[in-house]
Amino acid sequence: xxxxxxxxxxxxxxxxxxxxxxxxxxxxxxxxxxxxxxxxxxxxxxxxxxxxxxxxxxxxxxxxxxxxxxxxxxxxxxxxxxxxxxxxxxxxxxxxxxxxxxxxxxxxxxxxxxxxxxxxxxxxxxxxxxxxxxxxxxxxxxxxxxxxxxxxxxxxxxxxxxxxxxxxxxxxxxxxxxxxxxxxxxxxxxxxxxxxxxxxxxxxxxxxxxxxxxxxxxxxxxxxxxxxxxxxxxxxxxxxxxxxxxxxxxxxxxxxxxxxxxxxxxxxxxxxxxxxxxxxxxxxxxxxxxxxxxxxxxxxxxxxxxxxxxxxxxxxxxxxxxxxxxxxxxxxxxxxxxxxxxxxxxxxxxxxxxxxxxxxxxxxxxxxxxxxx
Numbered sequence: 594x595x596x597x598x599x600x601x602x603x604x605x606x607x608x609x610x611x612x613x614x615x616x617x618x619x620x621x622x623x624x625x626x627x628x629x630x631x632x633x634x635x636x637x638x639x640x641x642x643x644x645x646x647x648x649x650x651x652x653x654x655x656x657x658x659x660x661x662x663x664x665x666x667x668x669x670x671x672x673x674x675x676x677x678x679x680x681x682x683x684x685x686x687x688x689x690x691x692x693x694x695x696x697x698x699x700x701x702x703x704x705x706x707x708x709x710x711x712x713x714x715x716x717x718x719x720x721x722x723x724x725x726x727x728x729x730x731x732x733x734x735x736x737x738x739x740x741x742x743x744x745x746x747x748x749x750x751x752x753x754x755x756x757x758x759x760x761x762x763x764x765x766x767x768x769x770x771x772x773x774x775x776x777x778x779x780x781x782x783x784x785x786x787x788x789x790x791x792x793x794x795x796x797x798x799x800x801x802x803x804x805x806x807x808x809x810x811x812x813x814x815x816x817x818x819x820x821x822x823x824x825x826x827x828x829x830x831x832x833x834x835x836x837x838x839x840x841x842x843x844x845x846x847x848x849x850x851x852x853x854x855x856x857x858x859x860x861x862x863x864x865x866x867x868x869x870x871x872x873x874x875x876x877x878x879x880x881x882x883x884x885x886x887x888x889x890x891x892x893x894x895x896x897x898x899x900x901x902x903x904x905x906x907x908x909x910x911x912x913x914x915x916x917x918x919x920x921x922x923x924x925x926x927x928x929x930x931x932x933x934x935x936x937x938x939x940x941x942x943x944x945x946x947x948x949x950x951x952x953x954x955x956x957x958x959x960x961x962x963x964x965x966x
Contacts, residue, residue, distance in 0.1 A: 599737040602716040607868025607885035608741030609699035613651035614893030616706035627715035636769040637806025639879035641959035642685040646966035647886040656698035661690040662783035672790030678946030689800040718751030721862025746870035764850035790831040851875040860906040877927040891964035
């Protein structure tokens, strides 16, 4: 049999994982990235046991976690620095990692497997019969087209697959800052601290030997808080006890509003959608990247089991979609307290840390053994 060929649009977590997984199963693969180089929005990311298993399966684990601290504890505190809840990870792995390191590790693994990665290459759409339409007018035929082109996916929209896109009330500015000498001296992993003040939240996470990941979340209507460069005066007013930390913020950062995306179907003919293009979700349990990588790997597994692309894509979605939709529901649910009065929010966040049932729901995806691992 001749080698099957895949064209993948988007060189993020989903697209590169799919490229690795397909190439390692004998496909010829080309990845199209519209930017002039491989880069990722956001600064740091938590990768839990499920995502780490995927990285192992595609040969990117060691490079991705190099220098990344084990994230053993997450504290939630109020604007006066009072402890609300503590979440500890035991019996499974979770690392806090610089996102670009993961992209680089996946890209290197893909190239080793024979994948061709093309930058400055934008797609305009696709057809169910396996034709990728490029922005420059070229039409590329493939046995499989994978749309991993983000929440504003052109491929998804040309195929009419969008069922729901809900813009949420909040968003986030993410950035990295250099560690101080005292922070560099800490050698027992990473403690994440999530500080709340009204509807503003500051997340502090060590994510490499030299970097601290800061995530500032706020209501999308809070113009002063979401301004970039970050208005330090506004954030120091909300978190006066964090003034030395906030003063270290530079000019970098990018604001993004959270959204929730659901599709009528994850595929149409020979075209499959993965990652944020198919199932964007808020980051409240840190599983956007995890779900993207799991579904990208399992896509290759089902295509390896069944040579009929349409049949394989149907089986893939029936198997993998229920867990992804559970993850979306829990992520959305845990974001609801953002707009609640501080007393109610503190009570809800405290309950989320103590309730065994809620902890099981929150950690179900992280502890899942992904298809293909």
